[in-house]
Amino acid sequence: MLSFRQWAGNVWNGLKTTFTGLSITVPYIFRKPYTLQYPEEVPEIPTTERGLHNFEVDLCIACDQCAKICPVDCIAIEAEGKGKFARMTKFEIDYTKCLFCALCCEPCPTECIHMGPTFDLVGYTREEVIINYADRENPRTFSDGEKLPYEIVSFARK
């Protein structure tokens, strides 16, 4: 059984903590929202972001190293010729599978594949999220010498 004292204490506690709560939430009404209005205000993406790849097609020598290390085998490479004179015909990354682990950037001998800052990729079908970076008309391809839109953080390691 509750004594009257406990009962009154309960009621008082309920009222008190309610007002404590209100004193925290209500001032927020007059503060600036923390959120960003996404399409207009883009969040600050750090240069290390492991987003969609940036690929410099003219540097690639079609050595297949990146495809070999990829844990999910999502890179498909086709090329005419070998070595320095290789001309890429297909460098497809299947983003339905990609883990964005950045392992593919590490073994590349010419450092031509990087993780980029793009974090959004949408499509209605699965084919739409498979990107062929060797497609010359594709604006995602960055050729040698052309300035990349952000500072590259090298993932290349031994």
Next chain:
Amino acid sequence: MILAEVVPLSAKLAVLMADFVGASPIWIFHAIGSLIVAVGVLALVVTPVGLGGVYLERKLAGRMQNRSGPNRVGPYGLLQTLADGVKLLAKEDIAQEGADLPLFRMAPYIVFLAAFAGFVVLPFAPGVIAADLDVGIFYFLALIGLETIGIVMAGWSSNNKWSLLGSMREVAQVVSYELPLGISAMVPVIAAGTMSVYGITEAQSGHIFNWFLLKDGYWAIVMIPSFLVFYVSSLAAAKRAPFDLPEAESELVAGFHTEYSGMRFGMFFLPEYAVMLSLSGITTALFLGGWHDPFGMSGEGGTFHNVWWWGLIWFFLKATILFLSQILLRWTLPRLRVDQVMYLCYKVLLPISMVCLVVAAAMRLI
């Protein structure tokens, strides 16, 4: 005044139609006429009230949570709720297999009707009241009970166990909060000596210390606790947090309206705000002096005595403040458990309101 002109409008319409068609029982045209007027009032009054309420809630909730709330459709997102309403209208109306279709379809209308019929006895300003019933408060409390029937129908007919649990909780909640709600409403009735809401408001005419909440002559001692009891029970009646058990989304998916979609869901959604507003209105009329301003300007001999728009401003100001406080509480507090609602109503609110009632009766006698 406004409504006093509107109501005969249906009779005029009926006569016009009867003339146009020729011999027919006149009551049919009366019925059609009142229907047209009702639809007009719904479209002109109810929709803005509901939509405004929804917008306010979403915007305030957003700002309290450090977000910005709706801000896309229209300036400051003002048209967002309208857009949502259009979306709801355009959605497919799905009834799940095994649902008890007649009940399933009827339930939202009952809830809608009960929620909006409460406005009939609200005295917005001197002379502006749809029907000044002698038992206005009883009528209002009965309508709140009627809404529950709609909710139980919805939960029962949905053929969904979560809905069933939600409506069971609603019933448990109703039997708990109705007692303190009714008893604490009796305290102003005793003070005013009438059950008509209009009469109670008139009894509070004058400056702020004539309002029942702060009424001089020691009335405030019983009025403040019974105001709090009435306010808390009205939160439960409006199914607002911390009493949103029937639709507790983290426990019962969406409670009694889990299976509803499209405009039928809207018919549950909009009345929630209407009930909030009508409960705020009745609290205003019972305790906060209704349309009277705090300076005595609308009292006898005041500058704005019996000026309807002045009363309207004050009534809506007070009701809106109560409405906003309901929103602020909802986004601050966690939810009670089903047995705790009963504990609160039976062991906290009911004794307080009983004591207040007895003391008020004694004060009246002395």
Next chain:
Amino acid sequence: METIQGVKLNEGERAAPVLPRDIQSDELVFNMGPQHPSTHGVLRLMLRTDGEVVLEAQPLIGNLHRCCEKILENLTYVQGLPYVDRMDYLGAINMEMGLVLPVEKAAGVEVPKRAQYLRVVMCELNRVISHLFAAGQFGLDMGAFTPFLYMFREREEGINVLNEITGGRLLYHYIRYGGVTRDVPKGWIERCLKWCDRVDEHMDEYNSLLTYNHIFLNRTCGVAVLDKETCLDYGVTGPILRAAGVPRDLRKDMPYSCYEDFDFDVPVGPFEKGVAGDSWNRHRQRLREAEESIKIIRQALKNLPEGETQHPKVTRAWKAPAGEAYVASEAPRGEISAYFVSDGGKFPYRMRMRGPSFYNIAVLETCSRGLLIGDLIALMGSVDITLGEVDR
């Protein structure tokens, strides 16, 4: 109620009314989840209830099974690491830690000091983020929406801090065999310390808005008590065990990765409200631990030693020599460990992981008897499971 507790219910079978009562009341069988709002992922619970009273709750798991261990046995060492992130996606770095420790022990790799300190910093950062998420989620389950978003705000900042160094926001892939992927960038330490201050500042706000709210206390104090014995019987670990009053924390008991260098407490109690092992104390325990973790971060960043961040011998093509090891470490939700066997080949020979949530979820069945549905939600929210790691 007692008479039907023993009756097992097969899937799809309707419960027979076996109540020896004058009034026959039917039992309800609920299928809670996998799409229920508060089952935290794809957990499915079969509930047998009498009205609102839960008679039996059976967790049915496996909806997210991905053969994580078998995949690890079929990938080279370096390829396997991004996969364990997907186990407990809320404590990804701690999962990586659980994988690399036994492998390094079996192979006898000595990790450079700087890398060890960085690992500690990242683990603790991730622990704070995970605890903030869990506490907020618990508030949301109890019907309090606003504290959840406040906690998410700080969590978001923390994710940004982690993002700056690892490049990921949820699945970090930061720890490697023999070291870490990347050294700290310029200005990162200041930013991280600033974030620590921010969380410390807001901790009061969470506590007075949610933890000590009267309604919240009533909802959680003494509800769904998991006492010492039950916890030890079921192999429950982590904050749940400590909230029950057992001061077991692997960071203190079997220090790994230089945890012995830091001065921190394992908060056990005081159980100011409720009883030891109830929902409230589990929630409070998480917030207390988050504060301790922030202490560790501050110390580690202050004493960050200079040097390499990667063992020079452990390269991309590294293979563990033949051997085996079992090492356990402390993840946000309990003990994560792996038993690892290598035959010296390209792939690990055997990899078996012990995830904490899998053991923590087992108590749901015993502990949920006789609770109301609202209490069951409190139990699930305060036990805080990640289904990715239960199902693996």
